[in-house]
Amino acid sequence: MKVYLSQGNAADEALVHFSNVSSFSRGVMDSEATQIICDCFLSTFLRKDVASVLDIILKKMRANCELTIIEPDFYLISKHIFHEDVDIDVINDLVFSQGAMKSMLSMDKIEKMIGNGFEISSKHFDEQSCRSILKIKRAK
Numbered sequence: 001m002k003v004y005l006s007q008g009n010a011a012d013e014a015l016v017h018f019s020n021v022s023s024f025s026r027g028v029m030d031s032e033a034t035q036i037i038c039d040c041f042l043s044t045f046l047r048k049d050v051a052s053v054l055d056i057i058l059k060k061m062r063a064n065c066e067l068t069i070i071e072p073d074f075y076l077i078s079k080h081i082f083h084e085d086v087d088i089d090v091i092n093d094l095v096f097s098q099g100a101m102k103s104m105l106s107m108d109k110i111e112k113m114i115g116n117g118f119e120i121s122s123k124h125f126d127e128q129s130c131r132s133i134l135k136i137k138r139a140k
Contacts, residue, residue, distance in 0.1 A: 001032050005057070006039035007099035021045075021053050024060070033060045036067045040099070040131075042110070043071050047103040051113045058118065061138040066121065073132035074104040076125055086130075094130050107132035 004010035004017045005024060015037065018024035036057060045053050061067060072095045080086040095101070107123060114120065114136060122135040 001028060002035040003028060003033050003060070004037050004039065005041040006037075007041070007044060008039070010037075021056060025056055028060045030059050031062050034062055034065050036061065036065065038067065038069045038071075040071060042069065043101045043103050043105050044099060045102055050103055050105065054110070054113050055115075058115070058138075061118075063138055065138045067136040067138075069110055069134045069136070070131055071105050071107075071110065071134075072101070072130055073106050073125060075106045075108075076127070076132065077130045080127075080130060091130065107134055110134055 002015045003024070004012070004015035005019075006017070007019055010017045015035075016027070018027060038057060042050050042053060057067065077091060077095065080091060081088065107125070110132075111120065111123075111134065117139055118136050119139050120134065121137045122133075124133040125131075126133060
């Protein structure tokens with residue numbers, strides 16, 4: 001099963017869309033997902049809950065499944081604001097266009113929440129959208 005976790009709709013109709021963790025948890029069995037795209041999803045939870053939500057997501061991954069996490073990266077956003085590279089109105093549109101945010105995340109913070117049995121296959125900063133993109137594979 002290919003899964004799309006986001007408040008917004010998936011561009012690819014081959015992905016099964018879930019907008020909340022409870023429907024995702026009920027709709028996808030453990031070790032069933034072959035691909036998961038988590039698009040601005042983790043930041044919709046309180047910081048204290050992000051690790052447990054990520055745990056639920058990781059448990060749904062089948063061996064060799066790839067999890068793509070796309071989140072606003074607040075180190076990157078801060079850099080753009082500090083250097084005045086991007087107008088604050090543009091930053092607001094980029095950050096808050098995906099729905100209500102409840103926590104500020106960074107690639108480093110997300111990486112530290114990934115447990116054993118998973119490997120980070122790629123990391124990328126999208127300067128234009130102020131987002132980090134992290135790809136994680138289930139090794140076992």
